Amino acid sequence: MTQLERNEKLIQIVLAVVAFSALSFLAIITFFIFFEGTPIIIKYGIKNFLLGMDWFPSEKSFGILPMIVGSVEVTLGALIIGIPLGLACAITLTEFSSKRVRQILKPVIELLAGIPSVVYGFIGVVILVPFIRNNLGGPGLSVLAASIVLGIMILPTIISISIDSLLAVPRNYREGSIAMGATQWQTTIMVMFPAAKSGIITSIILGMGRAIGETMAVIMIAGNAINIPFNT
């Protein structure tokens, strides 16, 4: 083995160790969550745990159904706000605006993803929550407030991936459609959209992932009442 080969081998091993250390963190986290969490789930019963309505840890009552429902509700709300806005923005930027505008606006939108979630939460608390309190009543800290802020937070994900997938549609699809006499809007809806469908769905799923996993902004503006929200 020459010096060179030995170096090569060494570098390979070092890189492998580094790569697996990242994986091992994931493994350790998973292990400890289950290691620490399983005993109480077994003792308390998985059904009581997942479907229980009462969260009073100090009274040994550990039902997390309200939290699950709350998370799902906030995520759905975020999608209802984020999907139309995001897709409309993506379509406008790819189909109805010049390349120059897109080249400026797309990085700006992606910049939104870099704002720390505590900043979104803070703006929500300072501006959105008082607005809801004054106009709709109630404490303002609510599912609605959290949905709106999360909807805005997932916009960059939805917009930038949707733009990429709309741009990836082969040029002759559009040209064919226009040649057949379709208007630009018809082309967008009937040709471009179906052709880019898988990418757009991916963008929505990634956006949903961001919404359901978001903690900081939601803690600050959702009010955190451990209750299934329907009437209060």
Add this chain to the structure above:
Amino acid sequence: MRRLIFVIFILAVFITGCTQGVSHKEITIAGSTSVEPFADKWAEVYMEKYPDIIVNVQGGGSSAGIQAAKSGVADIGTCSRELKPEEKDLNEIIVAFDGLAVIVNSGNNIGNLTVEQIKQIFAGQIRNWQELGGIDKVINVVTREEGSGTRGAFQELVMKDNRIFKGAIVQDSNGTVREIVANDPNAIGYISLGLLNDKVKALSLGGIMATDENIITKKYSLVRPFLFVTKNTPTGEVKNFIDFVLSQEGQDLINEAGLISVN
């Protein structure tokens, strides 16, 4: 050769860095967010007096503080409620007394409620300010999270066996409860008396204001101890720090800040 010198230099920096860390003794305090600002104050003055000691103060809530003291993660756990029977195996030291202030927005026209009325509000039985002589608005109840000492004390002193109703907004520190009540004209909440400021209004209970005098004479009923808990009887640096906290100087510090000293 040059590389070797570089490596030795880096190692030297590390080693000196480590030895410097060892020469400082460290005391870690963790727990109640009600105690935290006062523990910070003690720590600050103490570190000024003894520069070779570092006192680390962290929040987390009373239950987390007890857990930290039990597991040895913190030298001292802080707690803003009485210990539960199953926690009595720890060593507890009362370092101060604190009142609980029930607060409303400064624009609220109600200034006095009975403890019974407050209990009914937090239990969700009274839902409108009108029932208490106020305006026709729904009461926005703000409470603390499970594990909070302030909540524990409130539960014990006001709610007794009743649960705080589920529609209550949950916030995880005294400061956020105060901010919400300061901004929401229809909100009610409870915080440590020591953290009261003029952005919110403290209610008097059955006509008795939460003043130092009323607390000392036990007229004001919502009073709780601030505890330091340790796993074993404190020794060494930890003991010195606790002695300082209980000394006249340490107690004067918190007296100025609105707490009641143990004497």
